[in-house]
Amino acid sequence: MGAQRYEFAIVGAGASGLMAAGETVQAGSTIVLEAKQKPGKKLLATGNGRCNLGNRGVSPAHYHGDVERASRVLERFSSEKLEQFWRKNGLLCRELDEGRLYPYGMQAASVLECLLRRVVERGGEVRCDFPVEEIRREQGFLTLSGPSGKVRARRVILACGGMASPSLGGGELGYRLAKSLGHQVTPLFPSLVQLTAPPARVKPLKGARSLAEISLWTGSHGVASAKGEVQFTGEGLSGICVFEVSRSYGELSEKERKTAELSVCLMPEYGPGDLYAFLRTAASSPLLPAQELLDGLLNRLVAREVLKSAVRRLPAYAREYKPAELSAIAARVRDFRFPVTGTAGWQAAQVTAGGVPLSEVDISTLESRLCSGVYLTGELLNLDGDCGGYNLHWAWATGLLAGRSAGMAANPGTRWDFRL
Numbered sequence: 001m002g003a004q005r006y007e008f009a010i011v012g013a014g015a016s017g018l019m020a021a022g023e024t025v026q027a028g029s030t031i032v033l034e035a036k037q038k039p040g041k042k043l044l045a046t047g048n049g050r051c052n053l054g055n056r057g058v059s060p061a062h063y064h065g066d067v068e069r070a071s072r073v074l075e076r077f078s079s080e081k082l083e084q085f086w087r088k089n090g091l092l093c094r095e096l097d098e099g100r101l102y103p104y105g106m107q108a109a110s111v112l113e114c115l116l117r118r119v120v121e122r123g124g125e126v127r128c129d130f131p132v133e134e135i136r137r138e139q140g141f142l143t144l145s146g147p148s149g150k151v152r153a154r155r156v157i158l159a160c161g162g163m164a165s166p167s168l169g170g171g172e173l174g175y176r177l178a179k180s181l182g183h184q185v186t187p188l189f190p191s192l193v194q195l196t197a198p199p200a201r202v203k204p205l206k207g208a209r210s211l212a213e214i215s216l217w218t219g220s221h222g223v224a225s226a227k228g229e230v231q232f233t234g235e236g237l238s239g240i241c242v243f244e245v246s247r248s249y250g251e252l253s254e255k256e257r258k259t260a261e262l263s264v265c266l267m268p269e270y271g272p273g274d275l276y277a278f279l280r281t282a283a284s285s286p287l288l289p290a291q292e293l294l295d296g297l298l299n300r301l302v303a304r305e306v307l308k309s310a311v312r313r314l315p316a317y318a319r320e321y322k323p324a325e326l327s328a329i330a331a332r333v334r335d336f337r338f339p340v341t342g343t344a345g346w347q348a349a350q351v352t353a354g355g356v357p358l359s360e361v362d363i364s365t366l367e368s369r370l371c372s373g374v375y376l377t378g379e380l381l382n383l384d385g386d387c388g389g390y391n392l393h394w395a396w397a398t399g400l401l402a403g404r405s406a407g408m409a410a411n412p413g414t415r416w417d418f419r420l
């Protein structure tokens with residue numbers, strides 16, 4: 001039996017693929033091929049199941065990679081436009097802190113259902129358990145094949161996502177397909193990921209959380225900083241602020257990584273002089289045990305570890321600390337340092353830094369410059385965003401653009417009712 005023929009085949013039923021399919025289905029027969037057993041696995045896990053689907057502050061400043069080219073896509077798909085899109089498709093957004101947008105019901109499932117409905121109610125098909133392993137041009141069609149069979153399509157949208165989080169669909173297959181079509185892939189590294197530290201330093205802190213300002217250093221050179229809640233995991237440091245500096249860690253050379261350290265300033269609002277004065281007063285209490293000196297300021301686990309790393313001896317009472325020791329403790333509260341041994345890797349990462357260069361696609365359509373009829377979207381491209389809804393914004397924008405462009409190319413001269 002010959003392979004089934006479609007006008008459009010979308011590889012990957014994730015955020016950008018389903019968005020693209022909702023467009024192409026208005027212009028011709030569409031099939032979405034998904035490697036996993038179900039569509040949208042990663043999407044369901046976004047924002048801890050709540051799906052931080054965008055950000056009102058979207059701007060090129062929140063992206064990394066081929067930002068200049070990407071800004072031409074971002075300017076066409078503003079946050080307002082996307083909110084209107086969701087509204088027209090039956091989903092209201094709500095804004096939480098720092099411009100972050102979520103579905104009003106705070107459930108990622110509602111976003112996935114909305115995307116699937118757009119595809120299926122117009123006759124599109126979603127076929128799961130279908131990893132595409134090869135794409136070839138044959139007799140005017142592109143043939144997509146894998147262990148589950150073959151499909152032919154006139155136009156293909158590669159929406160395979162990146163390497164992050166393999167259990168949710170991340171992997172290298174998309175990059176392999178892109179390379180087989182002649183594309184380059186820039187070096188890939190995990191971003192928005194925990195940083196690891198020596199177990200002896202972080203194990204005692206497991207489970208502690210502290211509001212802090214953190215900065216990444218290599219030798220005496222400050223590389224990046226961020227503010228927020230640091231979570232000590234037992235293997236390293238996590239939390240949105242750590243995710244934010246993790247990208248800069250990924251960019252360091254092997255040599256620079258050898259001296260990488262994360263400095264956690266646990267009381268950024270207080271200068272060393274203020275802190276020292278406070279500690280002197282606190283330490284004058286006659287019965288305050290020395291190991292409890294910082295308990296009124298910091299998470300207890302953190303307080304004990306700061307003391308251990310700041311002073312060599314632990315007297316019985318805080319009043320026994322010498323002025324030099326109090327000054328060392330004050331300094332350590334503002335600069336609690338951890339050597340960085342690496343990242344928690346692809347399994348824990350939220351996003352991939354690197355990908356197919358945007359110079360290899362026509363930025364006004366996202367069609368490959370190297371293989372006509374193939375379009376590329378989302379995380380597969382060399383663009384990644386900060387934490388806060390920016391990565392999904394990019395997935396939606398590129399999915400809409402590629403789907404719409406493929407639809408228009410298939411039907412030149414026709415005006416389509418693309419619902420944005």
Ligand SMILES: Cc1cc2nc3c(=O)[nH]c(=O)nc-3n(C[C@H](O)[C@H](O)[C@H](O)COP(=O)(O)OP(=O)(O)OC[C@H]3O[C@@H](n4cnc5c(N)ncnc54)[C@H](O)[C@@H]3O)c2cc1C
Nearest residue numbers: 012014015016035046047052132161169378379389391392
């Ligand atoms: C835990 C977690 C939480 C996140 N939270 C947020 C958040 O709240 N806000 C935000 O903006 N971003 C978030 N992200 C990032 C965001 O989910 C991704 O950037 C976004 O989903 C990328 O969209 P995409 O369409 O490129 O790829 P994906 O959504 O990953 O979809 C790609 C799909 O293609 C399939 N696939 C891959 N190769 C093939 C193949 N060869 N054949 C068939 N199918 C294939 C995969 O199985 C997958 O389903 C989070 C990521 C993770 C891991």
